[in-house]
Amino acid sequence: MKHGKKYNAAAAKYDLSKKYDLASATKMVQDMKFAKFDETIEAHVSLRLEKNATVRDTLVFPNQFRGEKKVLVFCKGDKVKEALDAGAAYAGEEYIEKVKGGWLEFDVAVATPDMMKDVGRLGMVLGRKGLMPNPKTGTVTPDVANAVAELKKGRTEYRADKAGIVHIAVGKCSMDADKVVANIGTLLSEVSKKKPVGSAAGFVQSVSISSSMGPGVWVDFKEGE
Secondary structure (H helix, E strand, C coil): CCCCHHHHHHHCCCCCCCEECHHHHHHHHHHCCCCCCCCEEEEEEEECCCCCCCCEEEEECCCCCCCCCCEEEECCCHHHHHHHHCCCCEECCCHHHHHHCCCCCCCEEEECHHHHHHHHHHHHHHHHHCCCCCHHHCCECCCHHHHHHHHHHCEEEEEECCCCEEEEEEEECCCCHHHHHHHHHHHHHHHHCCCCCCCCCCCEEEEEEEECCCCEEEECCCCCC
C-alpha cells in the first residue's frame, strides 16, 4: 500500500517491525501523529476463532474520550418515565413510527423485551446503521434505567469482524498516555475473558495500535498478563 510523505516520515521514527510494551507503543503512536486534527487512537486485536464463531460484547472504558451519547429507549407505560429520569434523550413507543419515517437523531437505541416485536420491523433502518437493540449487548432489557446510565457513562460495543479482528477506538492522541494505556488494558482484559474454556494458549494472536492516520505499532501482549 502506497503512503504519503507525512506517513512515511512518521513511520521512519521507529522500528515498526518490533513489538513494544503497551506504554511505549502508546507513546510512539502519539509521537507519530501528523494530522492537524486530534486523531483517534485505535486498537486492533486479532483472535483465534473457530469457523463461523465470533466475539461480541460491551465494555465501559475507565477514561472517556467521546461526547455524551443521545439514547433512545423504545418502551411504554412506566418505563418511559424511568428511561427519561435515567437520562435518555427520548423514550416511548411513538418513536417506532418516527424511525420508520427516517428519523435517526440518536446515537444508540435500547428496547424493553415487550417492544422487540415492533422494533424488529425496523431492521432495514436500524440494522444498516448498527443501531438495532440486541440482548447480547445489553440493549434489550427490562432494566432501562441501568442500561441508559451505563451507555451515558460510555458503554461501548466491540465485536470481531469476519477475519476475527476486533477494531475499536480506545482514546485520542491528545489524552494523557496513561489514560489511553488504561483503556487498552481494559479492552484486552475483557477480550481475553472470551477465550473458550479448555482452549490452548494463543486466543489473542496479535495486538496493534495506531492513530487514525498514522502507522501501526505492534504490542508485546501475552495472555494472562
